[in-house]
Amino acid sequence: MLMRPKESIEVAVPEKQTFTGNRGLDIEEGLIFETGRPENTGVDLDEPAPFAHRLGSLERQEPAGLPGLSEPETMRHYVRLSRMNYAIDAGIYPLGSCTMKHNPRLNEAMARLPGFADIHPLQPQSTVQGALELIAELARWLMVLTGMDAVAMSPRAGAHGEACGMMVIKAAIAAKGEGETRKIVLVPESAHGTNPASAAGAGFEVRPVPARPDGTLDPAAVRERLGPDVAAIMLTNPNTCGLFEKDIVEIASLVHEAGAYFYCDGANFNAIMGKTRPGDLGVDAMHINLHKTFSTPHGGGGPGAGPVVLSSLLAPFAPVPFLRREENGLQLVEHPSEAPGALGRIAAFHGQMGMFVRAFAYMLSHGADGLRQAAEDAVLNANYVRAGLKDLMSEPFGDRTCMHEVLFDEGWLKPTGLTALDFAKAMIDEGFHPMTIYFPLVAHGAMLIEPTESESKASLDLFVATLRDLALAAKRGAMERFAGAPHLAPRSRLDETRAARSPVLKWEKKSKITPLT
């Protein structure tokens, strides 16, 4: 089969056409459904001896029609596709709120030890004591780092941790007999979308809390909204504008006085680990994204892990499973019947063990001293970027230092007619992944930059200098750098509207797209 999108390429790169559509090392790659065949396979398996099947009448009637590729073809398919991706390993990935830090390969090696990777969640507990010890130790580190009393290890990611935390709070409220009255969760507008979604998923009603002009929460505004109908507040701290909620202790007291709980979104824990403890600040529950703060790889979208630390008030309501140290070693409490009053179970098995190993390797490598240093470097790096850009870009909450990420908005771009999106796409041409844009929603055209502690000064210098170059270019009206950017990526700007208008969500023989001309 020949695959040569000749026509479209002519449009794409008028300066230098190729016959293949490839450009040197940038090689186009078709879909497996176009290159593979159902009768081919890249896995050799011996044919079993004839036997009498026990499938009753339920044998599959229609084959799935999935194409198979030999191993060399498979290799090439995915290697070529991978080369169309940006990665931390290739450059700074300054997505605010995402904490794209270095992913040590030691962690990968450790997670692949057969003693961790090839053990079954339900094999006898006497045969997995090392695994249980690791979980217990990781849990201890999380509790010490956060100053909390318990931790639910099973949540699969941050949002799942939020859901878990909200349900734990609901269970605690129910236990107090207030299940029917406390139905409201206060969530600032700057919150990540998962927060309101998680609260709603647990059957709560979400109410916004506005921020002060300085980007942080006003205790008075919180007090105003508290009442016997409020179950909890959900704050992010440092918040999504990169600012530490300086009145957090007061807010926590107000919340507790009102009989509500304080859930903290711990996505930004990287900024403060070893510097302060959420437990000391009055937090009742907080998830920790191991895939942010503790370096487990994002993998193009997951998997992660979102353990939830809990205060002593909430600990009794934690879901199963949890660990108990008994005479014959560590034992998992797995069934709700063994933990009366507990929430129940929120997912199968015991949590993201593969991520636990990686996160624990990261913690051990840093130690208490290294983790604090990492937090300091993360904050320093953000402020260094801020210092390098603040004269050219606009800050929604005034000229003040930030924590681990710095928030700009597109105010400064207004005179140019360009948007945050245009600016971001021009960064791609320069070899940089853009910052987070349009989040948090409280800034107009937010541009949220989180360099993390993994960037060297040289890397930040080049990043800042380039953003300055681009900003100056924008200001002097050099539109060609922005219009329709990126120009030098594997694809030029993609038509998202078209994708949503007539969704093509899987390959079908008929769905071949014909070039727009």
Add this chain to the structure above:
Amino acid sequence: MLMRPKESIEVAVPEKQTFTGNRGLDIEEGLIFETGRPENTGVDLDEPAPFAHRLGSLERQEPAGLPGLSEPETMRHYVRLSRMNYAIDAGIYPLGSCTMKHNPRLNEAMARLPGFADIHPLQPQSTVQGALELIAELARWLMVLTGMDAVAMSPRAGAHGEACGMMVIKAAIAAKGEGETRKIVLVPESAHGTNPASAAGAGFEVRPVPARPDGTLDPAAVRERLGPDVAAIMLTNPNTCGLFEKDIVEIASLVHEAGAYFYCDGANFNAIMGKTRPGDLGVDAMHINLHKTFSTPHGGGGPGAGPVVLSSLLAPFAPVPFLRREENGLQLVEHPSEAPGALGRIAAFHGQMGMFVRAFAYMLSHGADGLRQAAEDAVLNANYVRAGLKDLMSEPFGDRTCMHEVLFDEGWLKPTGLTALDFAKAMIDEGFHPMTIYFPLVAHGAMLIEPTESESKASLDLFVATLRDLALAAKRGAMERFAGAPHLAPRSRLDETRAARSPVLKWEKKSKITPLT
């Protein structure tokens, strides 16, 4: 430090300048000497307690001045550099004579088992019986596949195998008392450069043998050159023009009758494994490039392995080490004193164990049936490419089928004024690694294409179609595709003359190149 070759970039990509010199995912990367600092390190090591050193007066005086990079910086440095490379995993790598076939990752995993990768060559032999068994089994496979009686496993690569073979022959000749008379080795002009170099290195004098117009050797031409002064003939079969030496049996007889030995360069064994056995053809010694035929990765230039199979005549002269099966298991014979009459030792330890594991995994995976199928597919693929191109390109030895590789020459390009090099560089822009050019020397502007069995029909179709497109473009005078190509690779054509004229072979503060303009 900012690294922005702004000026040069302006020249390079006038159509679309960037501030960084990067182009989307194509990111420029400096040298470690520019980005690293000797006081930094990416390896944590605990400081040892104070102790009295035992270095006498020989402590290092001047530090080496080597830069260190933290782990994230190191990762990025090498990942970025890697992205400037072509690879089998990214596309067809049709280098004739190089057998760039698929490198299975199973082999990589097996070679990394601690039982193979973490054993010391001199630990007690009782503790490495599994390793010795693997070597013995691999040796057996090589002997069965080639129909030979012994194999010297220690050569590090093909050329080292040639040297080993030449020295074994020399030892055999010396043992016959003809050491002073037989000094000549016959080597066809089409031979790979290592052949004459290896023969010369073993103290032989090299004499050429011309080929017939059909590209193969004429027994008569060999007979003419044989005599009491000839020690050996060194042939490649299939030869470097991709042709099977059809008179090889007769040539072998002539050589033997003349009291000389027949060394075969086995670099092209991939074409014939399971189809015929060199031992049956009269070969006395032949190296096998495990990194060609048996899929161990080329690694950007090595390491490889070049075991030499030997006939019973030459077996007694094989160098140490070799294996003996004794009561208490396999035993290495390691010292020349244990093997009187043997050649001696040609390198430390026992050979390229890491490559042995990979090659053996490859052999086991294929089995006798799969290896033969691989040879057939390799030959079929070459002929398919040949059939697709022969009407446009010229063949130096006429219109005939080939073995695993097909040889064209630049004769057909003459009218266009273009060279094989120009054509090759234009292929780069199309996303293909060029074929081998200017080798073998017997063709004028050779273009030697070896697709290997790892290519699918679809891959070959695209390859052939693109070469046809380019050939037609050349013929119709579309010079812009060729002049100064490649245009779309990480670098445009590199100035090799300048590199050789004033060699800069390492980084020095002063050696920064200033753009030529």
Add this chain to the structure above:
Amino acid sequence: MRYLPLNAEDRAEMLARAGVASIDTLFADIPKAKRLDHDLDLPMRKTEMDVERLLSGLAAKNVAAGSVPFFAGAGAYKHHVPASVDHLIQRSEFLTSYTPYQPEIAQGTLQTIFEFQTQVAALTALDVANASMYDGSTATVEAVAMARRITGRSKAILSGGLHPHYAEAVRTVSTMAGEETEVLAPDVFAAEDFCSLIDADTSCVVVQNPDFFGNLRDLSAIAATCKTKGALLVGVFTEVVSLGLIQPPGAMGADIVVGEGQSIGNRLNFGGPYVGLFATKTKYLRQIPGRLCGQTVDASGRRGFVLTLSTREQHIRRDKATSNICTNSGLASLAFSIHMTLLGDAGLRRLATINHAHAVDLADRLTAVPGVQVLNKTFFNEFTLRIAGDAAQAIERMAEMGVLGGVPVSRLLPGRGLDDLILAASTEINTDADREAFADALQGALSC
């Protein structure tokens, strides 16, 4: 510290450039009393070598599946994953990239998601699949929530053949959200009858196939009843390899199909990370939870892929979103997709057939052990044994003999009078000798 590029000199210079006196100035917003002025009571930094030693030591305390005859299943299966899969998912560009929010430099991830969606839809015989959920259990929770949204009804009926952890997760989350769930009694023989239970408040019926006890279930009748009653049928699987050999839920009328994809491309990992598969009919597209990748074109008309229909999702719709999921199982879904690409139809069917053949052989061998009875009429690669004794004890004893001989049903369903049941699975990794060892060990365990 090896992961931190800044050295003391850098830090000083950068503070100066940022115009702050000391690093602590930057943390001034933390209330003074709450600032930590000492290192926490945790160990200090460790060398790579020491971390390796410590973790290898912990790993060595566990019995790995590959080191003994191994027959545990119950929702997590040990299969052979080709070495090339693990190599590919470790490519920096897959491993260390984020969710593809900038599609122009994330086509690699996006195209693989598009291919994954297509594979999942084909396997389940449904129209459309999403980019993955956390795992099979949370996918089931989401499926039930989706059914409630679509039908506007509350009650979810969970089959007694549904994996108990899945059922508990649905029950817990539903209860917290104020929704009703009816969990049927454990149904060892696939004998339950739903049809009478489905009423006007029933949003969905959730049925697993092969069920928790290994029985194969024909969903067609339930599907028909659901249709009549306006409820949706949610088909669940925990062993995706089965779909190579048995009727997919979509072909039997399921409206939503969810399941665990761990078996393909992924290791056991003591329970996670796994990958949840989620597929449904086109008409329910806008109710799907999680990410979707769609095809489009770039400014030059070239085909490309983007995340799409995100108005369903939390980052746009917030408390009205179809789900709160953000991070999903990206890399695990990639591993799934790569392994499936290697297999193709032919490979998958062969793999499934071997699994079934091994399980049939195991069933025959175990049936021959005195005091052991195989309860299943039909099964794929796992079935239920009734033994003359306590299952948990027998399994513990077998473990001491070096055989991991399945999962006691009572571990998941304690106090239900099922203490004499063992779930035993046999995949392609088991040899004849392994199965013989199991039979011997079970016989041994029962006779002591």
Add this chain to the structure above:
Amino acid sequence: MRYLPLNAEDRAEMLARAGVASIDTLFADIPKAKRLDHDLDLPMRKTEMDVERLLSGLAAKNVAAGSVPFFAGAGAYKHHVPASVDHLIQRSEFLTSYTPYQPEIAQGTLQTIFEFQTQVAALTALDVANASMYDGSTATVEAVAMARRITGRSKAILSGGLHPHYAEAVRTVSTMAGEETEVLAPDVFAAEDFCSLIDADTSCVVVQNPDFFGNLRDLSAIAATCKTKGALLVGVFTEVVSLGLIQPPGAMGADIVVGEGQSIGNRLNFGGPYVGLFATKTKYLRQIPGRLCGQTVDASGRRGFVLTLSTREQHIRRDKATSNICTNSGLASLAFSIHMTLLGDAGLRRLATINHAHAVDLADRLTAVPGVQVLNKTFFNEFTLRIAGDAAQAIERMAEMGVLGGVPVSRLLPGRGLDDLILAASTEINTDADREAFADALQGALSC
């Protein structure tokens, strides 16, 4: 077969397009009588799972260095290699690329070679280094050949402190090439005196430091004599980590320095693949064997790298080449370079210091064992023990006790009256407990 993309249909279609009747037509040039018409007497194809089983079985029969207290050295050393090194060398673009013959699409490999050359030159304190040789021993062979070419003289004098395998390799290859070699007697105490042996036919003197017995040697005096007599001094090392702490041969006047680079970035691998380092003075540039990478510019003036000065090499100069080497140790040299980049000066010095500290500690502990004597006045991370008994037997006994306690000198130098000598090395991988175990085991071995 999983590695072969063609299926039967493809093959038929391609034969037709190629205009040949059958695959055998393409093999028609093979004399009929010599064609194989049956499968060879070897096993048939195996599944990936079966290959894994078979090879894991073989691997399990060996005692891996990481699994026991380990002290073997003698030219191959167990060091800790950071996980990132192995990850990086497995990048497809490094692992599966060829020698960089098309520099425009091989800048990755070329720049790493350029960096490697710079690192090796700096470590050895010489002007210029090549892109690698097979290993330390073959690099030594090449150095001697190069010295002969430069001086036009034959005789090479090999120190009695040179690794015996290296000496044998030089002797063997030299003899075959008709050149003269003088191998001095084993020199346990670094007491030999070359100066009188160097004559007008001497091309070079080859001295190892630290020598085979672990002694540190000051090469300055020999260098001076060589200079006077018109011979070259070839400095050799087998433990490159030593260069972090001791004077490099280049700084003591060596003209050519060769050595084994395995210790940095590479595993033991039972002896190979390793990586030979080769450095010399600029004036001998055109006599260097092997590949050289040089800096240049591209058509746009951007810096770039190419293989250069290839008129020295076999593919151009053929029988007149400086060496026959073609494939070298590319990926092993990359591993070396990456690990060295991670270390830097500071890390290398720390690593070397730890090695030395551990060896000093080991020497002290072993000296305390009755019947054991450490012979070295100076050493780096390895030294020679004289024991009251047979060294090979003692080591075999220790192995039975689970300790790999060094290398018996007699294994490399049999029949030389050195049967009571053990070479013992201690690197950063050994713990206190390991060294104690060694002392205990040796004591045990000597007392039985």
